[in-house]
Amino acid sequence: MSITFPDPTTSAVLIVDLQNDFLDPAGAYGRSGQTAHQIAALPERVAPVVKAMRDAGGFIISTQFTLVPGKGGEPLISPHLKSLRPFLGKGDFTPGEWGHQLVDMLRPADFTIEKVAYSAFYMTRLEWVLRKAGIDALFVCGIVTNGGVASTVRDAHLRDFHTHVLTDGCGAFSEQVHETAIADLSTVATCLTCAEALELLKGSA
Template sequence: MNRIPNPRHSALLIVDLQNDFLAPDGAYARGGAVSAAALQLPQRVAPVAQAFKQAGGLVVCSRFTLWPNARGEPMVSSHLKALRPFLKRGDFSPGSSGHAVVPPLEPHVDVSVDKVAYSAFFNTQLEWVLRRAGVEAVFVCGIVTNGGVASTVRDAHARDFDTYVLCDGCAAFNDDAHRAALKDIETVAAVIRCTDATDMMHCSG
């Protein structure tokens, strides 16, 4: 991971920056569970996404999804229901406004994959998309650092992608968890800043 990746073989992977997590009228705002640090991410990540697009890179977003059952109720894992009891019918539902990528990032997204667990690779078509697009290097950002981001990073590493994490493009529910996750991630990925990723995309590859 010491070489500068070719932008045309690179992907920015944005984990779960969705309205239901961040918007004032989203599910997490209703439940009083919005991460203050996460609210800063869309404006910070948008220039990186734009740089990827300009350089010919791929921008992919994972969207956490609560699929409805036959009665229209969300199928929520028991551990998540215990942690977030406020989740209700319509939250993170496919096609809803809450399920959508936040507005500052949506125009830059090439591909979205819907996920049901922490990792953006688990039970999704993400790996197929990345392989088909010729991606060799994956730059990961989003929420939360010690959850979806960390799980996605480890799965990318296990699949032999050159893996980078944007330390200031990620957030958790507290700084200690964020820092601890980044420290652990350093064992499998390069931890860089958003400006570093943008600079890499401006290089010829």
């Protein structure tokens, strides 16, 4: 592989939406039967890369899909999302609550970014944090490959960050959808497996 790992101290693993409400059986999606094996397996697969980045002096950034509570605690939900996921309701993805948090296996994150749409850059402080922290390289993982991951990767590319996708560190509810999204993202990002990223990171130490 002819990929040179960037300076870890100016790099970050960007974890997209690996939250309890998405992954845990007791979370909002689990309670509604909205689960997939390939998604449930992601934290264990990503954890070694997260640890290695942490040990090398790099950053861990977690984006958290957020449903902002409105009056009476009922969440403000976009019409398209309400149509797709009618089971979402009061208490789901609420800031500060268990369901909103990054899964325990990957905690703690150096920065947590609340987001209300697919892209972690849309109306958030993510770009400001990256610039202030001196981060210029991102290793993106999380869910879903064709949604939050794809939108975030493309927005990172437009902002001239050195963007990498951990191909087996992402997942979708369909393997075919995942593979198609990875193929599309390979035009704007470097694609590599978690094992390949781990070896490169260890070699940069």
